[in-house]
Amino acid sequence: MTYYIAVDIIRHDEKLIIEAFKNLGINAVVIKVDSELLPLVDSKTLEGSLVVVRPLSAYNAIYSAVAFESMGALTVNSSKTLYLCNDKILTYGCLIREGLKVPKTYIALSSSPLQTVSSRLQFPLIDKPPIGSWGRLVSYVRDSVDLKMISEHREFMGPLLKTHVVQEVIGLGKDLRCIVIGDEVLGCMMRKASDGEWRSNVALGGTVERYPVDGEVAELAIRASKAVGAEFAGVDLLIGDGYYVNEVNGVPEFKGFIKATGIKVHEHLVKYLVSSSKR
CATH class of the missing domain: 3.40.50.20 (Rossmann fold)
Incomplete structure (x- = not known):
């Protein structure tokens, strides 16, 4: 090999x-x-x-x-x-088909349907495009004025960025990132937003700490990874009245995860790959 x-x-x-x-x-x-x-x-x-x-x-x-x-x-x-994994709408579709709980979500393929969003979701809410990473273009929308400004701004962007994924707010300012390799959850970390920021992404200055993995978290992370066919994934969970799967990353970064947990992801990954290729 x-x-x-x-x-x-x-x-x-x-x-x-x-x-x-x-x-x-x-x-x-x-x-x-x-x-x-x-x-x-x-x-x-x-x-x-x-x-x-x-x-x-x-x-x-x-x-x-x-x-x-x-x-x-x-x-x-x-x-x-x-x-x-690159498209949040496609990811949510896979997760929902597998019976996994995701935030209440609506898709607007243009700015026009956003005028009715308040009849389906309460403000504040989250608006994001289906593609993107590191929290870019993910917006915390306080009211209809905010939503109108965001939609007008996005109308000048590419086709996919004109699509809106609109969601209820769950666990603002923190989330979990779990690393899954094969059928194993290596561990999870909690990411917390920095001062003056509501997004918890490490790339935006979020802090990290180890989070204990129980049976429920492990099962959710593995099922989410399998829903998109991943062998190596970063699964993001939101914490509200239970856990919600928010994203599955197919090329997960793990420097922050190692800092939080001490788990050497690279060693586990390579051993898994070598072992799997010999079967």
């Missing part, structure tokens, strides 16, 4: 994955996907290979995974999983 790591930017996380392979005596080949001409062919060029898909850009991840799969490689995660 030959192992590859597909990247566009080599971050700290990817360096740890490379190191974990080396510690097992494996020299994984790094492919910088944005610098290569990737063939899209029906061949067995990479049969017997496994590619860890780690580009920062969501579409670089999806498209490169498609190319590697066309050449016969196994990919973690698969292009289908990455595609589903």
Whole structure:
């Protein structure tokens, strides 16, 4: 088995994955996907290979995974999983079909239906586009005036950004990130928003701390990961009157998770990949 790591930017996380392979005596080949001409062919060029898909850009991840799969490689995660995880609406669809609890959600395919949102949801509410990461363009909407301003601003953006995912507010300012590998939850951390910020993303200055994993949390995280077909996922849970699945990340960052929990995600991931590829 030959192992590859597909990247566009080599971050700290990817360096740890490379190191974990080396510690097992494996020299994984790094492919910088944005610098290569990737063939899209029906061949067995990479049969017997496994590619860890780690580009920062969501579409670089999806498209490169498609190319590697066309050449016969196994990919973690698969292009289908990455595609589903990249779109919040598609993710919610998968979660709902599996009977998982998600926040009360409505989709507006243009700004026009937003005029009736107050008959379905109470203000304040959350408005976000179906794509994006690190909390970008996720808005806390206090009233109809806020909503009108947000919708007018988004009308000048790309087609997907004109779509609105409108949700009830649950557990504002904190959430859980659980790391799932295969059928195992490695652990969970709680993320808390920094002063003056309501979004809990670590990229926006959120703080992290270890969160105890009980049976309910573990089951939810594993079911959410499986709903999108992921082998390695970051599952985000909101805490309200119980737990709600909010997102599944198909290329999860884990530097903050290691800081919070001390769990060496890269070592667990690589051992799982090597073990799985030998079955």
